[in-house]
Each structure stands twice: as C-alpha cells, then as structure tokens.
Amino acid sequence: MRIAVAYDCLFPFTTGGGERQYRQFAESMAAAGHEVDYLTTRQWEGDAPSAPFTVVAITPALSLYDDAGVRRPAVAAQFAAALGTYLARHRRSYDAVLVSALPVLNVFATRAALAGTRVVQVFDYLEVWPREQWIAYSGRAVGLVAWALQRGAVALTPTATCHSELSARRLRAEGLRRPPLVSPGLISGRDRVDVVPEAATPPYLVYVGRHIQDKRVDTLPAALAWARRELPGLRAVILGEGPERAAVEAAVEAAGVADAVDLPGFVSEEALRDAIGGAAVLVNPSRREGYGLVVVEAAAFGTPVVLADDPGNASVELVTEDVNGFVAPSTDPAELGAAILRAVRGGPALRARTRAWYDDALVSRSIERTAATILAHIQDAVDSQRQR
Template structure:
C-alpha cells in the first residue's frame, strides 16, 4: 500500500528500551548454549575477507550479539584459503564455496545469488530448531524466500535487514527491462513475506511501506561500529584536495568529479582531486579527467590500506561522494570522525543525505552539474577550521546515539529473546 503523508512514522529505538546482557566466556561458547540464546546472521560476504559496507555491518552485528552473551553463527560463503578462520565473538559457518558475486559491470550475478540462497535454505532447514532467531540480509532478495521457507513452523524468529529498497525503475536500470522487472516483483513478494523488517534510513522505511510491508519497520539509529582512533581535527592539507573513496561503478557517478573540481579551481587554483579505488567506471573517470585537462592535478592511488585512507581523510578539504544511491552512508561518519566535511548529491535513492546537517558536517549539492558541485566544494573549503570542528562535534554526538550496538539492542528488544545465562568459569570461582 503506498505511503501517505498521514502514515505513522517507522518505529525507532533508543537506549531506554535496550537490555544489557551478560557476556559469555568465549572459551565456553557453544556446548553450554541452548536454542534460546543461539542466533544466526546470514550474508554471503564477511569483512575483512570481503570488503564493503554490508560486510562490515553484518560482521559488527555478529560481534555485538556475541559480546552480549549470545551464541552466534555467521552463515556465509567461503572467501578465504585454507581452514575456516576463527573469530572471538562468533563462529563462521561456510555454507557454500567461493562465489563470483559480480559481473564485469559491477552487477550482482543471479547464479551466485541463487547458489547462496539454495545453500542458506538447506542449512536452515537442517538446523531449523537450533536458532532462536535468524537475521538475514534482504539483498540479494532470494535470501528472504530461502529463510522464510526453511523456518516455517520452527518457532524461530526471522529478522530481514534491508540495506536498500529499490523502486521498479532502479531495478530496470540495474538489471535490464526483463530481469529488472522480475527482480522488482520478487522484492515486493519478499517484503510482503517479511515478519520483522529493519532498515537504516527513513527513505528505506518509506519504500518498504510503499512496496507492501505489512507492519511498521524498525529504523535503526545508526551503523557506527565503535569509535575511530584518530587525531583531533587539524587544518586541511596544503595544497587543498578533494577526496573520493570507493568503487568506480555507474551508480557512484565518479566521472562527474573532474569537471566539478575544474570549475572549483577557477577560484581555488591550487585545488587537487584524489580518487581512490577502481572499478568498471575507471576508464570513464580517467577520460573525464583528460577532457578537462586535469592530469596534472588528479591522483589515482587505487585501493589503499586503512592507514593510508585515514591519512587521506584527515588531510582532505572534503570528502565528496556523488552517488545516486546509498542505503545509509557510513562514509559520512568516517569522514566526520576526522573533522572532514562531506559533499553529497541530492537524489531520490540517496539516503546518506539524511546524515548531513547543512553547514555543520557537510553540504548537499542539488545535482552533479559541475557548477553546483563546485559551489558545494567551495562552501565547505570556505568553512575552514570552524566547519572541521563542528563536523567532528557531530561525530562525537553520533557516537552516543547512532551505533551498531544501539541497533542490535533495538532488534533484541523487538523480538524479544530470553537473556542468555552467563557461563561460570574458573576465574569466577572463589
């Protein structure tokens, strides 16, 4: 049913409804656990063996659940060589072999999605009475059908987390007319079958309602995974540079940046552009640099280490992300941790703009037109040290209110699940 202006707001949660749970000693985890305290997290990727926002998010969810005393199994595909890695707060359960998830254009491959979903169904069907709850990613959408069917009648609670929710046109643009229309129809069916949905923006909540969700979704307070250890905000590097960090795929629109920086250089002549990462759109980005004669002021360091990225973020005049779609926008948080303001672009699929307080931690450009992006770049650079201080202050406040831990506590409160009993160890014996 389409959302209307009178629709009730999506449910959110706060610390007043959270429950503190005693931590279980990791050495004893598993053998002493009952079904009431065993939770599965299902996603086909796991950080750091694969990199990306979803990988980081679901790993953090598993870590927090384990830290709260739950016995956690992470159901994923093999992404490593040799033996299955051992983690402190959860067990990795590889349910399928290596998967080639993306094609050359950066689009999710349907055979890989179906393979993982089939393996997820088989695993959950075998272990259907083992889990008190299963948290599954709603992307790829086949996961929802696999988990729902496997758990029917088991008494296991199912939570579907929607990183993004697309309308029909987005699916068609991403996958073509036929495949995209089928994917959109499957998404609607999956949403209708979802017993408890979580998402991470009001944009996604609105789309879930519009696409047929039968109960109000839970909108998480945020996805910050602990404090980032960085130095206090400092003046931007000289000469100044604009930083892009991420993959080069069509939806990110990285190729719009050279013309925008060229326009900004009319008033900031020593401004540079640093573009990290790579991907299917890299050739288009380099061609855009050549069109504006930007070879001398553009750097392409490729994918860089976390330490190198932190250094780049700390010195950047701004982080710029012209993406047309984001389910949350963790990049805003990461940049603001360094006191670096962010430039985003308004778009109907870009939920990350919900994180921007104009003039406090960044600016939202109305479009990717060079003159408008250039104006946004100039605005944040002219904000100087004052803007860098307020961006860091925004981050410090977000650390108290927008964390993965708060998100997990909200899910646990919504289910709810029994508090796992602490396991007595030798250290606890008088």
C-alpha cells in the first residue's frame, strides 16, 4: 500500500511525544513493506532528511506556538490548508492516510480533499478536550469556536485512534459515531537502557518538560520544601524552559529552596538521560496529558514517577501504585510532597519493580503493536474498498 502520515512536526527536529509517535508509526509501516510519505512542515535546511520513508514538506517553516506556549490558530489553519491542497492534488495517489487530528482543522481539510475517493482515512487524536478546557486554554471566544470545531471534526471522523481510555471516553462524549481504536500503548524498545539500580546521593527529584501553565511546574518548589522537612538533603533538578519560567523561579524563592534547586534549562540528550537515570523520582504535576511518555522514559531506567491526579491527566493510567510510582491526589504541597517522600524512600526495591513494569510494558504496550493494530485496520479497509 501507499500511505501518507500527516503531522506538522518531525522528530528529531522537534522533540515532543507526538513527534516521536508519528515518526515511529511511519517507520513501522515502512518496515512492513509499505510506501510511506510523511507530510509535515519544513524544519531543516537543504534537502529533505534521510529516513526509511519519504519526507514531504508541504509548508515552509512555521512558528507553531506563541510566547505563552499556545498553538497559533492562524498557523494551524495554514498547515491544514496546505494539507488539503496537497491531498487534493494527490487524491488518487494513496491507499490510506493517517492524519493527526491535532489541530482538528486537519480533519476538515482531509475530508474535503479526499471526498469521493476510496482512500481510507484514519484520524489520530493525541488529546480530546471538553469545552471548559478549551475556554481555559484559549479564552472564551476562541475556546468556544475551537470546541465547536472539535465536535464537528469528531462527527466527520470515519475511524479514530487514541491512546488512553480518557481520550476514548471523551471522543464518545463529543459524538464519535464508531468505537475508537484504543492503542495498547506507545512504548518503544528504542527507549530501553540499562537500569540504574540505585539513585544518586544525595537524592533529587527531576522534572522534564516545557514550563507552561498546564504543566504546573511552579508547584514543585513548595512540595520540595515540604518533603525536605523530613529529608533535608533532597534536591530538585527542573529541566526545560517556557513562558512560566519566571513563575517557577519566583516559586523557588518563595519556598526558600533556592539552594536546593537546579534550573539548567534544556540540556543535551546525554545530560537528560543522566538526570533521569540518577533521580530518585521523576515528578510531573501536569494537569493535562494525552498519554504520558515521560512515565515510560523514566521507567526504562528504573526511576519511579509521581503524578498529580486530574480529570485531564491520562498519564495516571500508566501508574500502578507502589509498582512504578504514585499518584498524588492534588498539587497541594503536603499531598505532592508526601508522594515524593514515598517514592524516594522506596529505594532500590521500588526501582526494581519500576523496571520490571517497563520490561512487561515493552511487550504488552509497545508502539510497534499499536502501529500493527492501525495498519491491520487500514489493510482490512483497503482490501474491502478494492473488492467493491
């Protein structure tokens, strides 16, 4: 088959979970013997990068996020328009397309471009937001429009894939007509590393990610201060950057832990691995996660996690209490701090259980299994179309 995978970013030129996911989908499909085009924005100089699939830049470089870390609606529309134009020009070139439904304008563009064709269309939903979340993210006027567009896109989706039960429930609530394909997981064997049986001394917690409001990074210093009342040597390494960086620095000062917190910003891949592997616990207080790849990346080293429970946080589905980490009821300093203490005190035994969870997940929750499941659906649908 000839298949197009469409997403506006490409790993490693941008390095989020979605970028890794769609690249590995494309690689898995190509490895299965199919001809795969990856439709994206230009993020490189010169010729298209070498890959097991064909990289097709359908737009020039785009600035996807504003200074507050919010996706720019105009840029989302620009990519969707380019995607629709490209697919309309090549409407009989593909047997199937796998398109990211983030942003949802991609769904409208694809459906319009391929109307009247037999091209199998699968839309992958990294996240699905209720109305209130759209309003909180984009403001009332823009948020209501975005939510209405999401409902329209869901209604137009012939086949939806998602990667958490949270997203599956929300798709059904937003009007999806057919049951979604819920993936077994997005864990890659490429993430496999040597387990680190003991955390570094003195112990430290690590945070990895952007500093934006939804990640609630500024709640970490107070939780650290609470935990240090019982473990005075506990430190924190807060990696990443973002528009909330100043708020994080202010929270560090307010909590009185400036001498116990490192804020190195973004670091090299090697330094990142060292930071995660040596940490006693990885803490992610985010209120919003569509999957939670950082849970998996930490578990590869044997590093347990602490998450904060929230209705929009699908990553809690990946945590088995006292096996690979803990879920705090909230970001209240006492509740988050207590969960951090439990993880640190779990020591080598908890790290061994965390790595065992990861080894099992490599088999039962792999991204390769997910890609194979999607590919099998596409193959069945294409075969059905050809028989008509």
